[in-house]
Amino acid sequence: MLTPELIREAHARIESFVHRTPLIQSGSFNEAAGRHVFFKCENLQRAGAFKIRGAMNKLLSLTNEERRRGVAAFSSGNHAQAVALAARETGTRAVIAMPSDAPRMKIAATRGYGAEVVFYDRQRDDREAFARGIAERESLVLVPPYDDYLVMAGQGTCALELLEDVPHLDALVMPCGGGGLFAGASTAAKAVNAKVRCFPVEAETANDTEQSFRRGERVCIPPPPTIADGMRNQAPGALTFPILQRNAEDVLTVSDDLIVEALRFLLFRCKLLVEPTGAVGAAAALFGKLPRNIQRVGVIISGGNVDPETLARLLPATSDDHASSMLK
């Protein structure tokens, strides 16, 4: 079970292995958003995303015998790098199953940490079954990207730090893919301050969690087309979803266009490189998706891994940018 205690234990376990990322405020963002926003900058985390927190917690919790055999993981990117880095730090073998169309930089970084990469076809293969097959054949421990209490507890540590720095928040907003970050972070936040309203945010076209939340049961959608490549999962997790149902105020969505505008705002005004998935929470805060009476908001910037080619495509600022026109 995921408890605040499990998250505090995770924090003690991993804190010498991860950065305590800075909390950054921007006057121009606050002005444009009409609220006071505190960014928890997990794009400045090791391996460029919060994922190292969960991976590190999981790997440090393995038995010596398990660690000797090694681990396997499936991921479109950041989880892959995180497991690869955590494996290197603990002297463990890692085999990572990645979609063949994953960003070039993420594949290179995963290999750079010393992991073995095997590819699956995102349209055809069931990535979980694919990875399970490898794990079973080679006696590896599977490190799930979200549906695992130790992984969720690790991810939750970023909210623990955020609430330690700023306990009085009206809301906590963050991207939601499979729901591991939300499960951990909302549990941690509510343990510190029960009044914090927690909002997972999805890309509009990848709204498996929104649909599931409305329906009251997990809904599976076709492989979603969105620029937010960390949100291409087709359903919320079996273990994360009940926690989300309990802790989420509502599930918000933003269009890919607004995600890109938020990414540009964070880059040019706040000087932070944020990947599309990582900018989804900021987009919700910037473009009026939150209830009006929410004034002090923690926004988790989940990651910053963007290919140069992808960024180059996103840069050209059109003169009719919603964001630009809001600025003086």
Place this chain on the structure above:
Amino acid sequence: MLTPELIREAHARIESFVHRTPLIQSGSFNEAAGRHVFFKCENLQRAGAFKIRGAMNKLLSLTNEERRRGVAAFSSGNHAQAVALAARETGTRAVIAMPSDAPRMKIAATRGYGAEVVFYDRQRDDREAFARGIAERESLVLVPPYDDYLVMAGQGTCALELLEDVPHLDALVMPCGGGGLFAGASTAAKAVNAKVRCFPVEAETANDTEQSFRRGERVCIPPPPTIADGMRNQAPGALTFPILQRNAEDVLTVSDDLIVEALRFLLFRCKLLVEPTGAVGAAAALFGKLPRNIQRVGVIISGGNVDPETLARLLPATSDDHASSMLK
């Protein structure tokens, strides 16, 4: 005179108006540089650069009568925005002389803070005489970009914070334009730890300070062509240069190509948007310009104001990048 006391007073005066910027470390940067580097991230400062520190200190030190009349400044960009913002914060009128080819975003931001902008021709006009003319005609107080002890003291506060966070540094490295940042920061650093070796860094083609340092007197060069637009001054300051002569271990230079590679490294690996001028110190640390026995280095990232158009031009990563080939 510039004293450590003047810098401490400046810090007390301005600290509620500026961010205490985060100190950021990057494992991949350290690995590539072969040293332990602490980035003082003034690109995350208000108005996107350290310049607000000096401008704020100067404006808060004006008499009420001076503040009523208003201020004038000349600047290729960041100083302009800083004076404009400081004037807004203190309820003062600001008139800013900018070169007609200054980055579009910097002009817009300066106006956005409520300042009046007047243009001069960088190739033809003497910008200082131009600004002095305006100041005299309209009874404004001129806020020099560097040759002023209150401005230098303000800039020095960023090193005071850096050394408070990490007192045991072998060296402090930073970009050097007119020398205001170097004068203030080296004075502050040596007051905390006299053993810190201080290195100003210039773009190779804008090496007025290097030439002056070698010659032992101020040298004036033709308008220098460099991508580092904050370094296009033609000579070090009359007041900053003697301080630099006393405090500088050596003056380092880096080519525009290495500046761009460092900028890309900071962007894609460290997730920080840094302007070319701001990346010059990082370039020196990354590409072997520092003495080998220097292990713990503070690097001041001076600013992050880059036009989207400029960034788009700098992005295309060539496969033979020096930086990329150094990375696993």
